[in-house]
Amino acid sequence: MSKRIIIIGGVAGGASCATRLRRNDEEASITIYEKGPYVSFANCGLPYHIGNVIKSRDALLINTPEALKNKFNLDVKIKHEVIKIDRENKQVEVKNLESGEILTDSYDKLVVSTGSSPLRPPIPGIDGDNIFSLWDIPDMDVIIENLDKVKSNHATVIGGGFIGVEVAENLVDRGFDVSLIELSNQVMPPFDFEMAQVLHRHMNEKGIELILSNGVKSFESSDDNVKITTNNGEVYNTSLVVLSIGVKPNSSLIKECGLELNNRGGVVVDEKLQTADKDIFAIGDVAEVIHIVNGQKTMIPLAGPANKMGRIAADIIAGKEAEYKGSMGASVVKVFDLTAACVGMNEKSLERNGLVKGKDYITNVIHPKSHAGYYPGAMGIDMKILYDPTGKILGAQAVGFEGVDKRIDVLSSVIKFGGTVYDLTELELCYAPPYSSAKDPVNMLGYVAENLLTHNESFVDIENLENNEDTILLDVRKDAERMMGAIEGSIHIPLDKLRENVDKLDKSKKIIVFCAVGLSSHSACRILKQKGFDRAYNLSGGYTSYRIYNYKINSQLKKASVSRIEQAKENVQEDDDNVKVIQVDACGMQCPGPALKLHDAIKNAKSGDVIEIQTTDSGFFADVEGFCNSTGHTLIKNEQGNRGYVSRIRIAGKQDGSSDEQTGIVALPHDKTMVVFSNDFDKAIASFIIANGAASMGRDVTMFFTFWGINILRKKHAGKVRKNMVEKMFGAMMPKGSSKLKLSKMNMAGMGKSMIKGIMRKKNVLSLEELIETAIKNGVKMVVCTMSMDLMGIKKEEIIDGVEYGGVVSYLDAAERSDVNLFI
Numbered sequence: 001m002s003k004r005i006i007i008i009g010g011v012a013g014g015a016s017c018a019t020r021l022r023r024n025d026e027e028a029s030i031t032i033y034e035k036g037p038y039v040s041f042a043n044c045g046l047p048y049h050i051g052n053v054i055k056s057r058d059a060l061l062i063n064t065p066e067a068l069k070n071k072f073n074l075d076v077k078i079k080h081e082v083i084k085i086d087r088e089n090k091q092v093e094v095k096n097l098e099s100g101e102i103l104t105d106s107y108d109k110l111v112v113s114t115g116s117s118p119l120r121p122p123i124p125g126i127d128g129d130n131i132f133s134l135w136d137i138p139d140m141d142v143i144i145e146n147l148d149k150v151k152s153n154h155a156t157v158i159g160g161g162f163i164g165v166e167v168a169e170n171l172v173d174r175g176f177d178v179s180l181i182e183l184s185n186q187v188m189p190p191f192d193f194e195m196a197q198v199l200h201r202h203m204n205e206k207g208i209e210l211i212l213s214n215g216v217k218s219f220e221s222s223d224d225n226v227k228i229t230t231n232n233g234e235v236y237n238t239s240l241v242v243l244s245i246g247v248k249p250n251s252s253l254i255k256e257c258g259l260e261l262n263n264r265g266g267v268v269v270d271e272k273l274q275t276a277d278k279d280i281f282a283i284g285d286v287a288e289v290i291h292i293v294n295g296q297k298t299m300i301p302l303a304g305p306a307n308k309m310g311r312i313a314a315d316i317i318a319g320k321e322a323e324y325k326g327s328m329g330a331s332v333v334k335v336f337d338l339t340a341a342c343v344g345m346n347e348k349s350l351e352r353n354g355l356v357k358g359k360d361y362i363t364n365v366i367h368p369k370s371h372a373g374y375y376p377g378a379m380g381i382d383m384k385i386l387y388d389p390t391g392k393i394l395g396a397q398a399v400g401f402e403g404v405d406k407r408i409d410v411l412s413s414v415i416k417f418g419g420t421v422y423d424l425t426e427l428e429l430c431y432a433p434p435y436s437s438a439k440d441p442v443n444m445l446g447y448v449a450e451n452l453l454t455h456n457e458s459f460v461d462i463e464n465l466e467n468n469e470d471t472i473l474l475d476v477r478k479d480a481e482r483m484m485g486a487i488e489g490s491i492h493i494p495l496d497k498l499r500e501n502v503d504k505l506d507k508s509k510k511i512i513v514f515c516a517v518g519l520s521s522h523s524a525c526r527i528l529k530q531k532g533f534d535r536a537y538n539l540s541g542g543y544t545s546y547r548i549y550n551y552k553i554n555s556q557l558k559k560a561s562v563s564r565i566e567q568a569k570e571n572v573q574e575d576d577d578n579v580k581v582i583q584v585d586a587c588g589m590q591c592p593g594p595a596l597k598l599h600d601a602i603k604n605a606k607s608g609d610v611i612e613i614q615t616t617d618s619g620f621f622a623d624v625e626g627f628c629n630s631t632g633h634t635l636i637k638n639e640q641g642n643r644g645y646v647s648r649i650r651i652a653g654k655q656d657g658s659s660d661e662q663t664g665i666v667a668l669p670h671d672k673t674m675v676v677f678s679n680d681f682d683k684a685i686a687s688f689i690i691a692n693g694a695a696s697m698g699r700d701v702t703m704f705f706t707f708w709g710i711n712i713l714r715k716k717h718a719g720k721v722r723k724n725m726v727e728k729m730f731g732a733m734m735p736k737g738s739s740k741l742k743l744s745k746m747n748m749a750g751m752g753k754s755m756i757k758g759i760m761r762k763k764n765v766l767s768l769e770e771l772i773e774t775a776i777k778n779g780v781k782m783v784v785c786t787m788s789m790d791l792m793g794i795k796k797e798e799i800i801d802g803v804e805y806g807g808v809v810s811y812l813d814a815a816e817r818s819d820v821n822l823f824i
């Protein structure tokens with residue numbers, strides 16, 4: 001007699017199971033009950049029809065009941081909801097959702113592939129108008145219909161998981177301004193924070209407002225507007241909301257018929273996908289799975305596992321030997337121009353399982369290129385690997401423009417077969433310059449991990465980067481690279497100068513070495529270790545990781561930088577024949593190549609010239625704005641095309657910071673220090689003009705007032721101050737404050753000074769008193785030398801407010817971090 005098989009749910013798992021069943025057994029009687037109006041549709045494609053990327057709605061309808069009947073002799077009943085499983089009589093109760101009629105049907109084997117449903121937590125107002133979820137074709141239709149209706153073009157996505165991020169992108173593609181609100185501090189929970197940061201930056205660049213670490217407290221829908229109040233009390237108004245908060249398994253039928261669910265509501269099944277009732281199978285999102293990495297039961301709601309489970313359940317029903325060995329969450333998502341893919345466990349999941357970083361698991365981050373750097377179009381990939389102390393790979397993540405999915409697929413295969421990081425070093429992967437490098441990024445992950453495990457090298461992860469008295473942060477990049485930005489508090493010895501300067505480093509300190517991505521710093525660490533620096537550590541992922549990790553999520557960022565660029569465009573007349581545009585092609589060059597090329601071009605350019613540099617290095621693209629800020633050049637354009645970047649820079653004066661000649665240890669640029677020794681009026685004016693100018697550029701400025709310079713800060717009327725005879729006499733001979741200073745030259749009994757003051761007024765130059773006040777407001781740090789005060793008998797009561805008191809050490813400390821140090 002032929003078998004009678006009923007399948008509940010006719011999409012990923014259900015449809016896959018049914019067609020395989022038919023291929024296995026031509027005689028079986030197979031019925032699919034599907035409560036929705038469609039079977040076998042492409043739910044993964046729904047966001048892309050919203051964005052009009054998949055133009056045809058019909059393209060999403062992979063099969064119809066008629067086609068499944070004709071091709072596979074399947075009996076498909078859409079709009080039929082199974083409302084009860086009667087295990088005793090091996091029957092299901094089914095409701096025809098159109099007629100309301102209830103019927104019963106008998107089975108020999110029952111396959112439950114009811115999937116999951118989007119969560120709708122009981123947030124006040126969540127059922128109001130214009131608040132939607134996206135799960136099936138009708139959901140998609142309603143969203144599209146309402147997108148066409150709403151008056152404003154602002155939409156908000158709640159939840160930053162796979163579907164939320166895809167919906168956000170597609171709403172942007174449809175012309176909407178989009179905000180994304182997410183409770184945790186990052187989007188894409190399967191990725192670790194530093195990897196998600198790459199996505200944050202890119203989403204910001206594409207105009208998405210990211211509101212992270214903030215949940216929704218309430219919704220209020222009225223007249224084409226949804227008012228969203230977040231947990232921290234902020235209010236956002238939007239036209240349309242798409243909820244993407246998470247999913248829960250549709251397991252109520254199983255629960256009600258007395259079979260076991262796990263604590264997340266998933267159906268408990270064995271490796272044959274059978275429940276405790278051997279005639280009832282559960283597959284897909286509704287079923288729990290074994291995590292291949294740690295062997296524990298978990299829920300992994302993805303299409304790949306659902307399809308595979310469908311096929312395996314069909315084989316087992318047909319009497320074949322088969323079992324489902326588990327899932328490991330291999331997944332990929334498109335985030336505008338980026339691809340993000342991951343597999344296995346991340347740091348959060350490992351720690352939830354009680355594993356401790358450094359002891360039970362180790363991580364490395366690298367930033368290789370998608371293919372050989374010298375072949376056009378090579379793009380950066382940010383990659384992370386997690387493994388245990390034996391080298392067994394626990395997980396991997398990658399984000400980049402190209403070649404991301406293939407790397408994670410390779411790593412996924414290695415994990416599946418229980419491989420280690422040592423296996424990665426041995427993998428022979430296909431190579432030609434347009435596709436990869438002779439050492440593929442996957443091999444590179446293996447090399448880095450092998451270096452660590454064989455104790456050749458010690459690493460510091462970016463989140464553990466410390467900067468204290470016991471630590472030296474050593475930058476071994478080339479000068480031109482450092483001009484693109486640096487880690488605060490770091491010192492600079494380019495790799496090729498390290499050997500000759502090694503004695504300048506303190507062996508008793510921990511030295512954290514960094515370069516752009518971790519390669520030169522690896523060589524530097526080898527030098528240091530062999531020269532007796534036992535505590536030399538390589539910063540995992542180098543400055544690139546630092547820059548990504550410290551990216552400040554800021555929805556205004558893009559708008560601000562765009563408007564700065566717009567402003568710059570207005571200022572430069574590029575059509576003017578006098579403006580020379582110098583073309584620089586740095587495509588395919590890896591860091592520091594583009595920075596060095598730009599540096600060379602600047603050396604040969606004149607003030608006002610425009611340099612247009614074409615690159616494919618995402619690091620350069622990210623840093624060029626900082627470079628312009630620190631060198632005074634103007635970034636006119638910084639754009640990303642399909643296969644690279646174009647940056648246009650207008651050259652300011654020749655204060656381009658050319659520093660190729662610099663050697664040895666160079667302090668972190670940007671801060672300015674000044675020793676103000678003189679109490680001459682003109683010198684005081686000059687020092688405060690410089691201090692205010694630097695402060696307005698955002699630099700930290702420290703002015704150290706010593707000897708006569710202290711008089712600039714004396715009060716005109718200090719009241720009664722206790723002094724001895726000598727101190728009184730000395731004090732009386734010196735100028736009491738800014739108004740009493742004299743010109744260094746041509747003072748002419750005060751006439752010269754009055755003339756200068758008059759000219760300053762006429763020319764709208766601030767008076768010295770105003771300059772001092774402005775400096776205090778601008779945050780300029782004024783330190784008065786206590787030793788000089790003591791010598792000269794000046795008391796604190798005589799000094800104006802808003803200054804600090806210190807010795808030479810506080811000045812030297814500031815001077816170490818500065819690139820300009822003046823003695824006035």
Ligand code: FAD
Binds near residue numbers: 045135284303
């Ligand atoms: P489903 O495919 O969801 O099918 C379950 C079906 O059961 C539903 O049609 C439901 O109507 C029906 N049903 C439920 N209860 C009953 C009942 N009592 N009676 C009758 N019928 C019932 N995964 C990826 O791996 N990659 C992606 O890119 C991806 N993108 C996605 C995008 C979107 C918008 C969505 C919604 C999902 C996406 N997924 C993706 C997840 C993937 O689609 C699911 O993991 C997969 O479909 C699960 O298959 P399933 O058979 O368990 O459930």
